[in-house]
Amino acid sequence: MIADRAKSLLKRFASPVLDQLGLYDRQLRQHLSASSWTIVMYHRVIDDVAMDPFGLGMCVTRRHFDEQLRYFNQYFSPIGLSAAVDRLSRGESLPDRALSVTFDDGYLDNLTTALPVLRQHGVPAALFVPTGGLDDDEPLWWDRVISAVASTSRREFVPGEVGLPLAEERLSLGRWQRKAAVERLLDSLWTLPIEQVLAIVSRIEQQLAPARPGVPVARRMTSSQVRQMHLAGVEIGAHSVRHPNLTLESPAVVREEMQASRAVLENLCDAPINGFAYPAGWKNADAEAAAAEAGFRYAVATTRGVNDRNALNLFSLARVGMPDTRVSDLKRALSTARQIPGPESASS
Ligand SMILES: [Zn+2]
Incomplete structure (x- = not known):
């Protein structure tokens, strides 16, 4: 910082x-x-x-x-x-x-x-x-994560629940913590093979849904x-x-x-x-x-x-x-x- x-x-x-x-x-x-x-x-x-x-x-x-x-x-x-x-x-x-x-x-x-x-x-x-x-008009996988976090109304997210290797961690999704949360999720996703990445990204989207409209993709x-x-x-x-x-x-x-x-x-x-x-x-x-x-x-x-x-x-x-x-x-x-x-x- x-x-x-x-x-x-x-x-x-x-x-x-x-x-x-x-x-x-x-x-x-x-x-x-x-x-x-x-x-x-x-x-x-x-x-x-x-x-x-x-x-x-x-x-x-x-x-x-x-x-x-x-x-x-x-x-x-x-x-x-x-x-x-x-x-x-x-x-x-x-x-x-x-x-x-x-x-x-x-x-x-x-x-x-x-x-x-x-x-x-x-x-x-x-x-x-x-x-x-x-x-397919679908964003790239990291942009799907960015978009899900940017548009969610949830205040907190537990990466372990979607299968990310960040046990015990809870990420705050407060307005000022969202950037750090996205960086943490993406860093963790880059350590996994792509099959797993794509499955987890879909779960992140489900957990953070529904997306607020109007957030740019x-x-x-x-x-x-x-x-x-x-x-x-x-x-x-x-x-x-x-x-x-x-x-x-x-x-x-x-x-x-x-x-x-x-x-x-x-x-x-x-x-x-x-x-x-x-x-x-x-x-x-x-x-x-x-x-x-x-x-x-x-x-x-x-x-x-x-x-x-x-x-x-x-x-x-x-x-x-x-x-x-x-x-x-x-x-x-x-x-x-x-x-x-x-x-x-x-x-x-
Ligand atoms: Zn690239």
Whole structure:
């Protein structure tokens, strides 16, 4: 809580001042060599902050997104992910300070809100879409939890009652405790295989029902909207079928999640699907090998860092999550992301 407060004060007051003094530009010049390849990660781009009830770090406002893309064009050389991989595999170099933009999870606002801004700035992007239930008009499993907690009138919840491994714990659902409750539930769900996750999410929804009307839900693109993105020139990549923690699944399930999602998207786009994004970044050496075997040419992780094109593992590409902030604070985020290869950093 105190760390959160300090971070938000840094964003609001200190970052613009330090940027004015040229501190971040100096750090970035030292930090990002010409051979750096920065891959930035977004999830949602929104107009209205009410669309993000708990501020879990997955949303950037359109205004900030617009500013951030303008900055990328000024300071970096934006390049599509597959285009970069093509050049590298031909033994060619990337442009100086190459930067690729990615989106995970296939939210509808990527089409309605982000795409016009991407086009306006001429910045290429890749979109990693989970294929399960694309046309069911049902939110992704963590958004179902967020939505159930945001809209319930219950004051308390016992996670053990729905089968979560949080014995003895009771979560308060008072207005100010809801964010912490959601974070606790999601953290716990990420420790379970996907079959169990989906069963428990349904039980959470039942326990917290009925939902109050009017609470916004994070909507996904349908399959035809994903195709629309592809036709608009956005690279489509796979992101599994059900968005599991791949490190908890059997080799057969990992293979199926990768191959099936790739096949669905290839059919949908009538084009080869080159890239895979590990769901929530969970991966191990087996998952990297499985991605190569499934026919992908590269895979992106959520390891926070900046790649160096001279020392790349194409199946473990690092990314930097973009904050919902002005450019001054974005520079801070980029200048503190570790260069890959580099010493393991404990910061996230
Ligand atoms: Zn995801």
